[in-house]
Amino acid sequence: MFYTIGIVISFFLCLLLLGKKNKTAADYLLSFWLFWIGVHLLLFYLFLSQKVFEYPSLLGLGLPMPLVHPPLLFLYTATLCRGQLPKRWWWHFVPALACYVYLIPFSLLPAEQKIWVFHNKGAGYEGFLLLMGIAINVSGVAYTILAHRLLQKHRRVIADLFSNQEKINLQWLQYLIYGLAGIWIVVLLGKDPVIYGATVVFVMFIGYFGIRQVGIFTNQPELQIAQSIYDSSDTAPPDNQTDTAPMPFFSEKTDLEAALPDKKKYEKSGLTPEAAETLHQRLQNLMTTEQLFKESELSLTDLAERLDTHPNYLSQIINEKEGKNFYDYVNSMRVEVFLKMAADPKNRHFTLLALAMECGFNSKSAFNRYFKKATGQPPSDFLRAA
Secondary structure (H helix, E strand, C coil), X not given: CXXXXXXXXXXXXXXXXXXXXXXXXXXXXXXXXXXXXXXXXXXXXXXXXXXXXXXXXXXXXXXXXXXCHHHHHHHHHHHHHHCCCCCCHHHHHHHHHHHHHHXXXXXXXXXXXXXXXXXXXXXXXXXXXXXXXXXXHHHHHHHHHHHHHHHHHHXXXXXXXXXXXXXXXXXXXXXXXXXXXXXXXXXXXXXXXXXHHHHHHHHHHHHHHHHHXXXXXXXXXXXXXXXXXXXXXXXXXXXXCCCCCCCCCXXXXXXXHHHCCCHHHHCCCCCCHHHHHHHHHHHHHHHHHHCHHHCCCCXXXXXXXXXXXXXXXXXXXXXXXXXXXXXXXXXXXXXXXXXHHHHCHHHCCCCHHHHHHHCCCCCHHXXXXXXXXXXXXXXXXXXXXX
């Protein structure tokens, strides 16, 4: 019954995604993944119940299926972060395809012989099963690590672009990666019923976060903002320009490295030391006088427009002169002003959340998270000890 629930949920979520309006590449990829999980669970259920031997043509179909899940996790992560499938994505499925090609002679065997092979623990295919088992374990670990690193890279990118990350940090995807990592730990240590039981829980996990938390199964226009930064194909501003109209911030060729606070990034910058100092002073004056950090959705591009400069130059100034990325730069100002407002007796009738919202934070969780990061304590504890 437990496996049946997982099968039904998998196919139901697949149909739910296919019925979504304005589907993205990530939606199609996730729907295929859910379909694949459903078929995989169905084949295991038939094998566990011995019903698969009533349909000998299905024997062997499920063996290479675990090789498909790790690439799907990585490709789904990459598609969410970049807005499109990576080039030559199909290479990731070559090992699984090779296994299916190898099993073609087995699929052509008489039913009695295929059943005999299964009842004798893969007699005649021991070497193939050993290599496939190794490939499954290596693939699971490697792709999980790659997906995690790609997501961390995405977060570093948006930290240099947005002052509010709540809707674009893909936190739920981190949970998804952790969930699949847990399954691969079970694969390495557990037995098949435990592995497939964990898979059912994983499917329920996707459904929970999809429907209750983040809206995987609904449209997410806020994610399109983050994804759009991967699509631009413009180059850096000309070397002789220090103030220019805003241009697309990224180049596809750099694969987002331009967004990271790396000293090498600015070696070829056209921003002279004098121009850099001038721009830094203008930035400080603007933030002090107009307190733009109180705008909860303030982005690097917005601020660059106000300064009439290129986002690359502004990012360089914040990284080099302030020693921070854009996210930390803006939110540190918000915390500083919050502390001043909280210490003012005139504001005692306001709640901490009301003061935080006034300073530019747009949610209690975002405020608490960054305040603890900046001070090492939750807001209430810090103010109580002050």
